[in-house]
Amino acid sequence: MMTCCFCQSSIKFLVTIHLRYEEFNFSFFNAFNSDLLCVSCATKKHIEDFEKHGRKIITKENDEIKVKWDVYLSGKGEELFIVSNILLSLGILSRDPKGNWSLLEDGSPRMPRYKGEICYFTRREDAVEYHRVFYGELQSFKREIWNINQIHSL
Numbered sequence: 001m002m003t004c005c006f007c008q009s010s011i012k013f014l015v016t017i018h019l020r021y022e023e024f025n026f027s028f029f030n031a032f033n034s035d036l037l038c039v040s041c042a043t044k045k046h047i048e049d050f051e052k053h054g055r056k057i058i059t060k061e062n063d064e065i066k067v068k069w070d071v072y073l074s075g076k077g078e079e080l081f082i083v084s085n086i087l088l089s090l091g092i093l094s095r096d097p098k099g100n101w102s103l104l105e106d107g108s109p110r111m112p113r114y115k116g117e118i119c120y121f122t123r124r125e126d127a128v129e130y131h132r133v134f135y136g137e138l139q140s141f142k143r144e145i146w147n148i149n150q151i152h153s154l
């Protein structure tokens with residue numbers, strides 16, 4: 001029997017939780033890191049994480065989600081991990097490369113990560129802004145932003 005690591009109630013399945021909170025639509029699993037949570041605790045934790053760490057990076061303007069990538073990139077450790085998780089739950093980042101955006105510099109992607117795994121941008125404008133912040137406005141850089149359309153399944 002699996003139990004919630006917060007409240008010890010029993011958990012039957014790993015589920016996807018769809019949460020409408022204020023003007024945001026989140027989709028996430030009832031898990032955090034390697035811990036399983038019940039739906040109620042997972043929902044509560046996601047809102048707390050959003051309030052504590054997501055708010056300063058994520059806003060909504062004219063029905064569109066805006067991300068302050070400069071603030072994201074100044075984050076570290078646990079906080080960066082939590083914010084990446086929130087961005088994944090909002091569909092701003094994706095662990096699936098297909099149809100999404102990546103930056104390539106010197107042949108190595110320096111992308112947002114979640115648990116060490118590369119996250120891809122679902123919107124081109126985020127990839128562009130991330131690239132601009134990462135390499136600096138004044139630096140002359142070769143802009144390489146790739147849309148990944150051809151992923152061959154192994």
Ligand SMILES: [Zn+2]
Nearest residue numbers: 004007038041
């Ligand atoms: Zn619980």
